Amino acid sequence: MMDRRRFLALGGLSAAALLAEACDSRGPRSAQSILRWAERENEGVERFLFRHTSMDHAASARNVAGRMPSYYISRSHPVWDERVRGKWALEVGGAVARPLRLTLEDLAKLPHVTQRINHYCVEGWTASTQFTGVRVSELARLAGIRPDAGYADFQSFDSGYHESWDLESAMHPQTLVAFAREGRFLDAWYGAPARVHSPVKLGYKNTKYLTRVVFMPQRNGGYWSDKGYEWYGGT
């Protein structure tokens, strides 16, 4: 006959197993809402804990090994076609005083920076390469960003892909609208003709095939954020 202790022991183990089963992400909505709540809390703690830590190029570059592996080429969105290069323009709008419309030549004439940083993929690999581009903060300054803007949404012409960012990360001096890599204009594999490139966000936040930068008061979701990735996506 089963005594009380054995019963409690088996009961405890069974409860743990059931809990683990129920908490699978394909599980009930309650588990999903707990996760969403946890993710929000996590973001708050993350931003609080790391608000003073360095996010500069030099610190990032310390991770770069002596040899530079080639940047991973995404083959998932090769939608860019050289024929549309002349038609492309980057729009900067939303909560700004002077909406901008910039061609690739316009972009290249703006003050730009070149940086070699690590790029962190959410999948777990990392790579580094050299990108050249215009700071998003420079674009915001030129467009006359309004004080009520709290977020930036980077939108792509590729199947409605977009990712919204907190303004602090978007205005980081190393967050670029990059148009060149290793001294040459981007090609399709790297998000031509322009893409977001920043060391402070995971790869999926760095929108390729960029067409619009929209500053907005409320936070918007994103292609991957809406599918369950953390919205903040900080490195």
Add this chain to the structure above:
Amino acid sequence: MHDSTAHPDAPRETRRHHWIVRATHWVNVVALTLMVGSGLRIFNAYPAFARKGEAFCCWPWEGHAIPGWLTFGGWLAGARNWHFAMMWVLAVNGAIYLAFIWLHGEWRDLAPRRGDPRDAWEMIKFYLFVRKTHPRQGKHNALQKGVYFALPWLGVLAVLTGLAIWKPVQLAPLTGLFGGYVWARYWHFLVMLTLVLLGLGHVFMVFAVDPASLPSMITGRYDESRSPEALNARPFLRGRPKPVLAIARPAPAPKVVQGDADGDRDVRPSVTPAPVVLEDGDRKPAASTVSPLAVPGDGDAGPSVPDRPAADGDAQPAAIAADRRAAGADAGDADQPAADARESGKEAGR
């Protein structure tokens, strides 16, 4: 471990785990399981340690994913969310546990002592049938102590390597300390693997050697007569219970209580002071009060508890009892309840 052969007055059942230790232990079980499962799912998103297009020296299964049934979280985003949610649970839980064992003094049960390697070797010899008697054991034997002492440090290492791959930009110096992002991922994985292997060994030993420790991790009370030391237990070879020796028993109490309010048989309320009768005929003055725990349980029934039949080996002539004591001393059976062990630990630690 407490051995009734060494101390006739010793209780059969002791309070072993404080409720904080029990609660943090089971929270750990759930949180660690979810952490490992979701971590393996994250690993499967990129089941290699080298950067894309490069080779890695030190992982024979580079590029091979973990079987799906071992993973948790459904897909990468779900697994990441669970991993980060459980990260805080585990960290807070670990902090509560460490604070408790520090403030409560239980860290002394785990702190290494000079004789530990020798004792661990004796344990190994016992498990390998080289040694016949179970070595002397405190609350934990030397092998257990080594593992339980290593666990918090592995936890710290898991947290640090985890931070290094979670915030490689902000915490670049930390990531650099582990050899960069690629290596930090590798160390994080190896720490996890070590924790899992130790955990599996722990569970194996619980069921194979010391099943009584499982209920004790729920109720907090440990039946010392079922300890590996008392039973001379090797994995899956639990010996017959050693005969209980000359345990002091109270004379018939005014009221024999079969169980406490919860129906637990082995804990009885204090009984009226009465002469204590030793089985070998000695008489001792009665203690002013008898501890609720210092009462024999099932199978111990001596002449003073007539409503229960005496089990084999219960009655011990004094000569045998003396022999048993001598054997106990030979095996180093100078055991005390946990509190005493901590006291001696204090001494040794100074």
